[in-house]
Amino acid sequence: MYEIRIHSRGGQGGVTAARLLADAAFRGGKYATASPFYGAERRGAPVVDFVRINDRPIRIYSQIEHPDLVVVLDPSIMDAVDILQGLKKGGSIVINSPKPLEIPRHPVFHVDLTGIAIAQNLVVAGSPVLDTPLLGALAKMGFVSLDAALAAIRDMFSDERNIKAAEIAFRELNL
Amino acid sequence: MHLIATGNKGVAEAVLQAQPDVVAAYPITPQTEIVEQIAAFISEKRLDCQYIPVESEHSAMAACIGASATGARTFTATSSHGLLYMHEMLHWAAGARVPVVMANVNRALGPGWNVWAEHTDAFSQRDTGWLQVFASTVQEVYDTMLMAFRIAEDEKVLLPMMVNLDGFSLSHTMQPMEKIETGTFIPPFSLPHAIDTLHPVAYGPLTGPDEYFRFRADMERSMRSSRLVIRDTEAEFARLFGRTYRETEEYQVEDADVLLVAMGTFGKEAEVAVDKLRKEGIKAGSLRVRWFRPFPRLDLAGRDIVVIDRGYSFGFGGVLSMSIRATSRAEPYSVIAGLGGQEVTYHDMADFVRDRKPGKEYWFGVKDDV
Known part of the structure; x- marks a missing residue:
């Protein structure tokens, strides 16, 4: 079983990212669940989403204690939240950032999701869309195939800019 | 057809296939996306159904009772305090023998305010005469919703039925779900005591001490025969669609x-x-x-x-x-x-x-x- 925790702020698309990832994993023949952890919901508050991917049906509903991968959609969240909490030894981190970031004992990959979204004019209600390009980045990490990622995105969004952004993020993640 | 769906979506998809005639719901907190999704189905003309947005859950259940008494297939959804606000009408629905089907998203009760999963809301309705079942996966939510209409509307049952799903951990969790072609699995609904304006009779009149208990005994008789109907329905579901559910x-x-x-x-x-x-x-x-x-x-x-x-x-x-x-x-x-x-x-x-x-x-x- 592969367990992923996504850190974001309310309104940044963490729920949608989790859903897209689960959908793409399922299209690739895996079982998957995506569960948002709801707290006091408001725009801008730190939130987490959980995704589990497995070869067999998933029977666990409790929160992920020891993720294999942590995704950070908003680097400023690291001032407020310990994103390393419970992260497995040597577990990876994917961070939305234009520049590399060092975190001891963990491989850190970065991709400028915000920049990609703005360049594609993929902005909704003043916020750049981060969830669809993120899926491209995660496809590069090998969790899902790029084809499955794009199919999941197409199923939810008709705007082709989402596809474009995912493809760019796939290319740009510094793997 | 497979899709990734939340428990809420699982309910709505099953209700769409059951094609209710009337959905009455109070659309505000603690309501869930279930009724929002059903409203979308209606506006997209995928569901031909009378949608009654009411001013409270008590009214929602009252509207469901009235609709069901005319022989209409009727559905509503609620959660936690909404379910409690229905309580009086839940007794009425069971006593009036109208097979309203309801989804309840199980959430804790205040104070303190808490929107997370707990079963007290449903347990508090224990003695209302409703059938109650609890699901554990999105697939089971969907499958059980489909079966609910067939079970509740069976002439040997004719009691309302509540399908329960845990708040957030099931209502908002996304899992793969198979949508099935139900065919004739859910037969048309025919209420034997449906209101017939050509043959007017009185409903719910004063029922004295020499009669009242007979109606209560009859409810328990139906509750007991529901065991067999549930078993048959679940067996038929397994035969047709390959997924087995039991008590x-x-x-x-x-x-x-x-x-x-x-x-x-x-x-x-x-x-x-x-x-x-x-x-x-x-x-x-x-x-x-x-x-x-x-x-x-x-x-x-x-x-x-x-x-x-x-x-x-x-x-x-x-x-x-x-x-x-x-x-x-x-x-x-x-x-x-x-x-x-x-x-x-x-x-x-x-x-x-x-x-x-x-x-x-x-x-x-x-x-x-x-």
Whole structure:
């Protein structure tokens, strides 16, 4: 079983990212669940989403204690939240950032999701869309195939800019 | 056809296929996306249905009762305080013998305000005469919703039915789900006592002490015959669609010395605890109670029983554990855990089994004795 925790702020698309990832994993023949952890919901508050991917049906509903991968959609969240909490030894981190970031004992990959979204004019209600390009980045990490990622995105969004952004993020993640 | 869906979506998709004539709902908190999705189906003209947005859950149920009494297939959805606000009308629906089908997203009750999973809302409706079932996966939510219309509307039942799903951990969790072609699985609804304006009769008149109890006895008669209808419907579902559901879901019970008993999503995660315990050499099994009303008859003799209860009857005990005690003469170790969304993992469940004290009660996370 592969367990992923996504850190974001309310309104940044963490729920949608989790859903897209689960959908793409399922299209690739895996079982998957995506569960948002709801707290006091408001725009801008730190939130987490959980995704589990497995070869067999998933029977666990409790929160992920020891993720294999942590995704950070908003680097400023690291001032407020310990994103390393419970992260497995040597577990990876994917961070939305234009520049590399060092975190001891963990491989850190970065991709400028915000920049990609703005360049594609993929902005909704003043916020750049981060969830669809993120899926491209995660496809590069090998969790899902790029084809499955794009199919999941197409199923939810008709705007082709989402596809474009995912493809760019796939290319740009510094793997 | 497969899709990734939340429990809420699972309910709405099944309701779409059941094609109700009337949906009445109060659309504001603590309501869920279920009724929002159904409203979208109607506006997209995928569902030809009268949608009545009402001013409260009490009115929602009253509208459902009126609609169902005309022979219309009727659905509503609610959650926590919304369900409690319906309480009077829930009794009325069962007494009037109208098979309204409802989805209830199980959430804790205030104060303090809490929107997370707990079963007290549904347990509080225990004696209303509603059939009650609890699901544990999105697929089961969808499948059970489909079966609900057929069971409730069966002439041998004609009692309303509530399908329960855990708040957030099932209502908002996305899982793969197979949508099926239901064909004739849900037969057309025909209410024998439907209002017929050409042949007017009185409904709900004064019923005196020499008659009233007969109607109550008749409700229990129907509740008892619902066991058979449920069994037949679940068997037919398995035959047609390949997924088997029973009163309880058993996992590794055959040679088990100790059984974990739970409902809803806890009942599914308990299977993972069983796997963990078996690796340690503890012969554990899991028994997930699906049906709460009618409550299953269980044979649990000769084993230790650990019940995880997500609802409590103050001054009495854990509702599930006391029900198990009453129907199976077992002396369960009663664990009160997961109230108001309290995090309980399969590691915790394995601990409950290891530390079991038959006949005792334990409040998970509470340091001092309760």
